[in-house]
Amino acid sequence: MTRKLALLGSALCVLASAGVASADDLPVRRAGLWEMKLVTSGSPVPEMTMQHCTDETVDKEMSNNVSPMAKQICTKQDVKKTASGYVSDSECSVAGVSTSSHAEITGDFNSAYTVKSSSHAQGGVAGAAGRDTTMTLQAKWLGACKADQKPGDIVMPGGFKMNVRDMDKLKALLPK
Template identity: 85%
Template sequence: MTRKLALLGSAVCLVLSAASACADDLPVRKAGLWEMKMVRSGSQMPEMTMQHCTDETVDKEMNNNVSPMAKQICAKQDIKKTATGYVTDSECSVAGVSTTSHAEITGDFNSAYTVKTTMHAQGGAAGSAGRDTTMQLEAKWLGACKPEQKPGDIVMPGGFKMNVRDIDKLKALLPK
């Protein structure tokens, strides 16, 4: 159960960081089933692959619902379009842990995209010396969602399922 909560926490952080960066500036992903593979270094968390069934409405809802949460915990959220994609920089604080992150986002949002993020965490479990983490999210479009899936469904390792439209459950997972 603890492992599932840790994986869910990582997924929530991934969804929050991606959605807060998306806010009105990134294109909406192509509707259908996306495989998202998260690889982290500087962390004991294993590689994680999940699937997300989405459509235009879900992506827009995620931006509208998650962006206000991110505004509450982030003092800085900048996004800039570049020749190859987008760059985001943020400074956030949750439960006594301050994080500074920089992400480079490339891809077409129709077939694949990549998010390379470097983060520095200070305080809390990171300790006074801080901790640096790099993460790469590789997302690829697989096709139509499966018949039993509805937009917003995320299937994580071990078969754990949730729907990102249930924003109250996502909020409850955040540290106080």
């Protein structure tokens, strides 16, 4: 169960990083099934591939749900449109761990996009020296969602399935 919660938390962080901006700042992804491959270094999070069934409503809800949490924990959240996509810089603090991050988001949100981020965490479990982490999320559109999926469903490694509309349940499980 702990492993599933860790993977679930990682997945939500990945989704949040793609939705760091408000719903008006980033384009909405094409409706359907997206494969998202996450590769990290400097982190205990293993490489993983997830599938996310989405539609316009779910993408907007995810951005709107992440924004209030981010406003509570982040002192800086800048998103800028660039010639090739978007750049995001943030400074956040949770449970005594301060994290600064920089992300570059490229792609068309219609067939594929990539999020490349680097972050530095200090304090708490990161330790006095801090921890540097890099992450690459490669997302590609696979087509229509499967017959047994509804918008918001995420299938994690090992077949663990959850719906992002149940984020309130996850928030209750996370340490305060």
